[in-house]
Amino acid sequence: MAQQPPAQHWIQQQWHQQGSHGLQNVVAQLTALPESIGELSQLKVLEVEDNALCSLPASLKKCGALENLRLANNALTDSACDVLSGCVGLVTLVLDGNPELADLTGMAFETKERLVTFSAKRCAIRAVPESLGKCSLLAEIFLSDNAIGARGAAARAV
DSSP states (O other): OOOOOHHHHHHHHHHHHHHHHHHHHHHTTOSOOOGGGGGOTTOOEEEOOSSOOOOOOGGGGGOTTOOEEEOOSSOOOTHHHHHHTTOTTOSEEEOTTOTTOOOOGGGOGGGOTTOOEEEOTTSOOOOOOGGGGGOTTOOEEEOOSSOTTHHHHHHHHO
16 A cells, blocks of 8 residues: 555544544644655646735645646745746645745746636735736736835935
């Protein structure tokens, strides 16, 4: 019998120990995702909103089936974009409420041919990368409550 990936084993262990409600409480306290998450090759949806994630494991790029990634209301920084650049099969990406996220240039939007929805509301984004325009299927972009254009306005005021 094949051994389970550590991430899957951890989730099942928490489920058995605490039930579904207990698992929600454990997940709400996440400060990091395990590196072994990359072993979940069939993972299509990952929702880790309302946690305390500061970064993402590099192995997340290996989740080739990942289509829906929701990382809202965490503490992600620009370094998360480097990991997300490898998530090329995304259809939906939600980064709302990550106040330290300011620079999306490392996101490599040009590789996200299937992206339909991108949301990064309530972050600190200063500019929209030109590569976002290369997502031919992109139908929804949500960027309200950011610092887009703020730098230019401050420079004009001086």
